Amino acid sequence: MEIIPVTPRGYCKGVVRAINLAKKTALEYPNEMIFMLGMIVHNKYVVEACELLGIQCVEEKGKTRLELLDKIHSGVVIFTAHGISDEVYQKAIEKGLIVVNASCDDVTKTQIIVKEYLEKDYEVLYIGKKFHPEAEAVIAISDHVHFIESKDDINQLPDYPQVMVTNQTTMSIKEIYSIIEACKAKYKHIVILDEICNATRIRQEAIEKLTDTDCLFVVGDPKSNNSNKLKEIALLNGIPHVYLIETSNDIQKNWLEGCDRIAITSGASTPTYLTNQVIEVLKHYSESNELLHLDIDMNHLLD
Template sequence: MQVKAITPRGYCKGVVRAIQMAKNAQNEKQPIYILGMIVHNQYIVDALKKRGIQTIDIPHLTRLELLDHVHEGTVIITAHGASEKVFQKAKEKGLNIIDASCLDVIKTHDLIKARLDEGYEILYIGKKGHPEAEGAISINEKKVHLITKKEDLQKIPANQKYVITNQTTMSLYDVYDLCEYAKTILPHVQIEKETCKATQIRQEAIKNMDEDIDIVFIVGDPHSNNTQKLASIASQNKEVHMIECLDDLNIEWLKGKKKAAVSSGASTPTYLTNQVIDFLKQFDESNSQTFDKQPIDFTKILD
C-alpha cells in the first residue's frame, strides 16, 4: 500500500520537555505524583507508572481539587499548565514542585495577566473542561470568559474593552472564524491568537494533504484536543479514522484503498505512529500474510 507519512507529526517541543522532566524526576522527593495526565496519552501515563510515577486524574476535579489527594513528596504540573492558586496550595502543603508547563501555555498566561492589568477583559477560546483552559480561566474567573462557540460571544456586553486569545491546541480555523465573528459584534476587541506553532503547522499539513489519498489515520489518545482537531480537519474531505495504536486499525477499512496518509497528535509516542506506518507500507489486500500486526513493545513508549 502507498503511504504518505504527513510531516510534521507527533511530539511537539512542549511534550518532549514534559516527558523528559517526568523521567528525570525519579531522584526527587518521593513519592512522585503528576497532577492530571502529563500529556493526553494513556500509553505515556502507563509507562511513567511503571517507573513509579503516579498520575492523579479524577474526572471533573480541577487541578486545585486534585491536590487534596496529594499529601507528601513531589508533584509535577503537567504540560497544560496550572493557575497560581495551584502552585500556592502545593507550597502550603510542603510539596516539592516540578513545573512541566509548556512554554507556549506560560506565554499565554503572561499575555492574559498583562492585558488584565491594562484594563481589558479576556475572551478565551477553548474547550470546556480542558486543563489548559481551566488554568487560563482561573487567572481571573470574573474577567476571563470561556468562549466555545458564537453563541457565547453573543452574551458578552459590547461596551467593554476585550482581548481575544485562545487555548494553544485549538483549530486555527475555528479560532479564525470566532475572531472574525467577534469583530462584527464587539466594537472594542483586539485579537491575540495563541495557537502554538507546532499545532498550526500540523493542522496546515493535514489541510493540504495530497488529493489522491483514499484514507487517513490520525494516531492519538481520544482525550487529546489537538489530535481531535487534526481528525476534524482531515474529515472535511477524506475518510478519517482516529486510532490510539495499530491494534485499533480495522483491516476492513483498507479494502479497496490504494493510498493512506498518517499523522498523529502532539502527545502521541513516535513508536506507536511508526508501527501504523510500517504496517500500512507492507499491507497487501491480496496477501493475508500481511494482515498480521506486531505487538506493542511497551519499553519503547517513552523513547
C-alpha cells in the same frame, strides 16, 4: 497501495520537555512518592510508561486540578504540560510538596499575555475546549477572563469597552476563525492574539495540503484535543475515511478496502514509536494484504 507518512508528526517540544522532566524527577527523587496532577500529556500510553517509573497519575473525571491536589499529601507533584493556575501552584507550596512544573512554554506564554491585558483593564475572551486543563488554568486567572466555546457564548456577554481575544494553543485554525470574526463584529475596540502553537498549526496545515487521499489515520489518544482537531480538519478537507486510533492494533481490515492512498499523521503527544508501528503495519498490508499484530514495548514509549 501508497502509504504516505505525513510530516511533521509526533512529539512537539512541549511534550518532549514534559517527558524529560518526568524521567529526571524519577531519578532525582527515588525515595519520594511522585504524583502527576492529571495526565502529563494526553496519551494514556505515555502515562502508563511514567507509572512504570514510579510516577502515579492523579486523575478523576469532572475534578479540577485544585480538587485533585487534595488527594496529594506529601512527596513530589508534577504539573502537566497543559499549564497550571497560580492558585494550584500556591496551594501545592503551602502543602509542603516538592513542585516540578512541566508546563509547556507556549501555554505559559498565553497565560502571561492574558495577565498583561488584564492589568490594562481589558476583558479577556478565551476560546477553548470545556473542561480542558489548559483552559481551566487560564479561566482561573481572573473573573475578567471569559470562556468562549462557540459564537453563542459571545452573545451572552455585555458590551465591554475594550476586549482582548485569545485561545487555547491546541485549537483548530478554522474553528477559532469564525469565533474571532463574531467577536470583531460585536466589539469595536478589540485586540486579537491568535495563540495556536506552531506545532499544532503546522500539523493542521500539513493535513490541509493532502490531495487525492482515500484514508487518513490519526494516531493519538481520544482525550488529545490536537489529535481530534487533526481528524476534524481532514474530514472538512474532504478525505473520505478518517480514523483516530491509539495503536496499530486498532486498524480494521475492512477500513482499507478500496483505498489506494493512505496517509498517517499523529498528535503532538503521540509517541513516535506508536506511529512507526502504524506505518509498519500498513506497509506490510500493502505488500501482503494481511494485518500484523504488534506488541507494545513500554520501554520505547518515552523515547
